[in-house]
Amino acid sequence: MGAKACGPLPPVAVLVLGLVAERPMHPYEMFQTTVERREDRLAKFRPGTMYHTVDRLASQGLIAVHDVQRAGNRPERTVYSITELGRRTLFESLEEIVARQPVEYPELYLALAEAHGLPRARVVELLSTRLEAMRAELAELDSGAAAVRERGTPEMFFLDIGCRIATLRAQIDWVDDLVDRLRNSTIEWLDDPGSPYQGSSVIAGALHQKVNGQ
Incomplete structure (x- = not known):
């Protein structure tokens, strides 16, 4: 299995890759899904954080544009899917965080x-x-x-x-x-x-x- 493209992934990036590994999504849908599942307690973020993370993951080749949707006069929505590199990186990141006992500051x-x-x-x-x-x-x-x-x-x-x-x-x-x-x-x-x-x-x-x- 190849090396990760970007080193250790931050928590929000792990959430995003996990979501698009399920199905293609646009960033706001990712945010809504995370909140609905109460996974917003797993990492600190806002909608803007989600968009920034998506842009960074796309630039690293971990996700890619799947479709561009437009309904009526609403702004275009870019839907992303996970790439093979993204899937490998997510797998390796999950292996790392499942085994690691980090120093945390409750x-x-x-x-x-x-x-x-x-x-x-x-x-x-x-x-x-x-x-x-x-x-x-x-x-x-x-x-x-x-x-x-x-x-x-x-x-x-x-x-x-x-x-x-x-x-x-x-x-x-x-x-x-x-x-x-x-x-x-x-x-x-x-x-x-x-x-x-x-x-x-x-x-x-x-x-x-x-x-x-x-």
Whole structure:
């Protein structure tokens, strides 16, 4: 199998190639399909991003013009299909991203790492707000998964939803338990009266132990 034409593909490019591998599409249809499938949560993009990605993939020979459509006075719509090079590149990119465990930067982890800088009561309040949003997202994902199952869609086409549901449930359980521990004062906090961790030098020492696993 030949080498990829353009190196690692960005997430939006993988989505676009995956769509035109199904059937020829014009860019706005690609955008609509991605949103309808809720795959817009897999990569950050807007309609303009989709058009820019399509132009770049076409210039690299990964997709090609399949047809140019025009209805009435509406602007022309260029329909694209995947090329053999594009199909090979998509295959190789999928192999890479399925196996790779990249370093990612979830905001939740950053929030938890630095939450000790806020008062205990405020952290309880803020995490409770976050839990509401997380539970709403979980309900939406559960509803979406139920809908695709009812349509008879094979599970292989929505594995990402199952993984997101499982991950979100685990995060909700963990954060909910943390909120209970904060409320019950079963976890130490910087603003506790007489806390031995008050003071920048003490905090630095504790974080050094955390980083070095001591």
